[in-house]
Amino acid sequence: MQLELKNVTKSYDDIIALNDVSLCLAPGVYGLLGSNGSGKTTLFRIISGVLKQTTGTVTYNEKDIRANSDEFRSILGFLPQDFSYYPDFTGMKFMLYIAALKGINRNFAKRRCLELLKLVGLDDVKDKKIKKYSGGMKQRLGIAQAMINDPEVLILDEPTVGLDPKERVRFRNLISSFSKNKIVILSTHIVSDIEYIADEILVLNKGVLENRGPSSKLIETIHGYVWETEIENDKLDDMLIVHLISNQKHAGNRTVLRIISKEKPTPDAKQVQPTLEDLYLYYFRMEAGR
Amino acid sequence: MKTIVKYEMEKIKQNKTFIGALFISLFVLAGILYVGFYHAQLYGIDREGVEKYHQIVEKSTGEFNDQRVKKVLTNYIESYQSNDANTKGFDLFSWEIANTFIAEGENVYDQINDAMKQGDKITIDQINLKSIEEIGFTEFQEPLTMGSFVTWKDLYNVTNQLFLLISILSILVCCLVFSSDTSRNMNSLLLSTRLGRKQLTIAKIIAATFISLFIFLFIHGLSLGAFTVYNDGFTGWDTSIQTNFSMELFRFPVELNQLQVFGLAIALQFLSLLAIVAITLYVSATTRSPFSSLLIGLGLFLLPKALTQLIKRGPIYHLLNLFPINNYSVKDFLTLMSAKTEFFLAHFVQNMILTMVVLVAIAIIFNFAVYQRMKQYQEV
Numbered sequence: 150m151q152l153e154l155k156n157v158t159k160s161y162d163d164i165i166a167l168n169d170v171s172l173c174l175a176p177g178v179y180g181l182l183g184s185n186g187s188g189k190t191t192l193f194r195i196i197s198g199v200l201k202q203t204t205g206t207v208t209y210n211e212k213d214i215r216a217n218s219d220e221f222r223s224i225l226g227f228l229p230q231d232f233s234y235y236p237d238f239t240g241m242k243f244m245l246y247i248a249a250l251k252g253i254n255r256n257f258a259k260r261r262c263l264e265l266l267k268l269v270g271l272d273d274v275k276d277k278k279i280k281k282y283s284g285g286m287k288q289r290l291g292i293a294q295a296m297i298n299d300p301e302v303l304i305l306d307e308p309t310v311g312l313d314p315k316e317r318v319r320f321r322n323l324i325s326s327f328s329k330n331k332i333v334i335l336s337t338h339i340v341s342d343i344e345y346i347a348d349e350i351l352v353l354n355k356g357v358l359e360n361r362g363p364s365s366k367l368i369e370t371i372h373g374y375v376w377e378t379e380i381e382n383d384k385l386d387d388m389l390i391v392h393l394i395s396n397q398k399h400a401g402n403r404t405v406l407r408i409i410s411k412e413k414p415t416p417d418a419k420q421v422q423p424t425l426e427d428l429y430l431y432y433f434r435m436e437a438g439r
Numbered sequence: 440m441k442t443i444v445k446y447e448m449e450k451i452k453q454n455k456t457f458i459g460a461l462f463i464s465l466f467v468l469a470g471i472l473y474v475g476f477y478h479a480q481l482y483g484i485d486r487e488g489v490e491k492y493h494q495i496v497e498k499s500t501g502e503f504n505d506q507r508v509k510k511v512l513t514n515y516i517e518s519y520q521s522n523d524a525n526t527k528g529f530d531l532f533s534w535e536i537a538n539t540f541i542a543e544g545e546n547v548y549d550q551i552n553d554a555m556k557q558g559d560k561i562t563i564d565q566i567n568l569k570s571i572e573e574i575g576f577t578e579f580q581e582p583l584t585m586g587s588f589v590t591w592k593d594l595y596n597v598t599n600q601l602f603l604l605i606s607i608l609s610i611l612v613c614c615l616v617f618s619s620d621t622s623r624n625m626n627s628l629l630l631s632t633r634l635g636r637k638q639l640t641i642a643k644i645i646a647a648t649f650i651s652l653f654i655f656l657f658i659h660g661l662s663l664g665a666f667t668v669y670n671d672g673f674t675g676w677d678t679s680i681q682t683n684f685s686m687e688l689f690r691f692p693v694e695l696n697q698l699q700v701f702g703l704a705i706a707l708q709f710l711s712l713l714a715i716v717a718i719t720l721y722v723s724a725t726t727r728s729p730f731s732s733l734l735i736g737l738g739l740f741l742l743p744k745a746l747t748q749l750i751k752r753g754p755i756y757h758l759l760n761l762f763p764i765n766n767y768s769v770k771d772f773l774t775l776m777s778a779k780t781e782f783f784l785a786h787f788v789q790n791m792i793l794t795m796v797v798l799v800a801i802a803i804i805f806n807f808a809v810y811q812r813m814k815q816y817q818e819v
Contacts, residue, residue: 229627250632
């Protein structure tokens with residue numbers, strides 16, 4: 150089982166959304182990290198077949214997914230960004246509708262939908278109209294619908310948007326239990342979601358795949374770049390202009406800053422262990438206001 | 440497939456715009472039927488007009504010849520000059536025949552009124568009547584049949600108005616089918632499923648067509664029900680269309696009775712509806728919002744009518760006359776299709792077949808275009 154992208158580029162007139170992306174994915178959970186506009190959604194839409202790349206190929210088990218689109222879509226599960234729904238459908242009806250579109254036998258679909266709704270904690274509201282669901286409930290419904298056909302390739306674009314911490318834990322457990330022998334790719338802004346469950350992290354920046362690897366290995370690339378220092382409050386504004394700050398904690402008239410910098414930011418700064426959040430800021434400093 | 444069609448129909452039925460439009464349409468339908476049948480001219484002031492009409496029709500029905508015309512007009516003139524309240528009253532059936540056959544036209548009423556003022560009476564022999572041959576009625580091997588026609592003219596009028604109602608309602612249904620999913624950002628999800636590009640598209644086409652046809656049958660069913668009450672059954676079904684004096688189709692070249700004309704009108708409307716549904720579905724598949732889809736759909740439906748106001752001759756005019764908005768009216772399709780100057784071919788039957796074939800072709804081509812578009816749909 151192998152999903153491979155070779156030199157995939159997507160451009161809109163003179164804007165390049167994806168630039169020569171090549172990657173090969175074996176079964177496992179992949180976390181796609183990228184700021185807004187980095188090309189995550191474009192990449193997902195290309196893999197799911199709703200957007201055509203300008204150049205390059207996407208193959209699944211060495212077969213072009215566009216030439217074998219029916220076959221590929223039958224093993225695909227997809228949660229698009231800004232997941233939409235039919236407000237007057239109940240949760241169960243929506244699941245059964247998607248199951249029908251995935252060509253699943255009605256009797257099996259009913260069992261499978263009930264099972265998934267239970268897994269995402271929606272079994273007690275399955276007969277309520279979706280318009281009465283909260284944002285988190287709709288998002289969980291979106292996650293459940295993506296898994297109806299027990300897909301070999303599962304693509305989740307921002308699946309944890311709107312989920313509270315408890316729901317996020319439930320989601321992580323669900324993905325972990327589901328991901329055996331499957332390719333799961335998910336994007337999120339909530340770095341900790343990826344850190345806990347992703348076997349590998351893909352860093353996409355301005356349409357370019359900048360780095361990939363296990364989180365520990367990626368974090369290692371910024372080893373020695375993360376510092377903590379304590380400054381007086383009146384110097385805070387100057388420090389915010391000069392340095393990339395990943396955290397600030399106020400303590401009376403002093404502030405403890407966590408700084409990402411290749412050089413020692415202040416004479417008394419101490420090196421600290423980097424985290425994936427630091428890595429995110431390191432790559433996407435523009436979004437962080439730097 | 441059946442399951443997907445069911446869901447697609449449910450999506451249409453749950454749409455608030457559709458529900459609202461259906462509700463309004465029921466009022467419009469009630470209005471058309473009320474004005475067309477219950478409030479028709481035939482009822483007269485005392486609401487007994489229909490009953491009197493059928494009594495007169497019963498006496499007048501039969502082979503269409505000069506003797507029968509004279510008999511009808513004799514009764515009409517006598518009744519007009521009578522002082523008996525039971526026989527007096529406006530007789531629309533005979534009045535239409537008198538308008539056709541009395542050579543002096545309206546002047547004859549002045550003569551009769553003058554004679555009545557002087558306590559005298561005018562007889563039919565004092566009135567100059569045209570003959571069937573003089574008027575130029577088309578002749579066939581079998582003689583034409585005379586019978587009830589006023590009620591059938593009302594049925595044709597109602598049928599014309601219902602076509603506009605059904606078409607607008609169907610355009611509204613079909614414009615939602617694809618564009619509402621696009622405007623909701625549902626396409627990413629739907630088109631990435633196994634059956635989302637082929638079977639789903641077919642299911643949407645079937646659902647929209649089925650609902651449109653259901654609307655068509657339901658509305659015409661109600662209309663026919665109302666007509667049978669109004670017309671006391673199907674009296675006059677076998678009356679020749681040439682002897683429908685309200686429609687003045689004396690020279691219509693094909694031997695058809697009123698029921699056959701009604702059948703043709705329904706068949707033409709049915710095929711027109713299939714074409715309208717297919718065109719609107721294509722518009723829906725190519726636009727991003729139901730509102731723009733509705734505007735374009737309605738615009739395309741009405742456009743050929745507007746163009747015929749600008750182009751009144753030649754092949755483009757002939758082409759425009761093939762579109763439903765230009766031939767949905769019963770009198771229009773009967774007159775246009777029997778004239779070489781209005782249509783491509785010389786004979787009514789040929790033009791009717793050509794129109795039907797074109798409508799079916801439009802339906803097939805546009806439905807296929809929708810299928811191809813959604814099969815290859817790419818987001819931007």
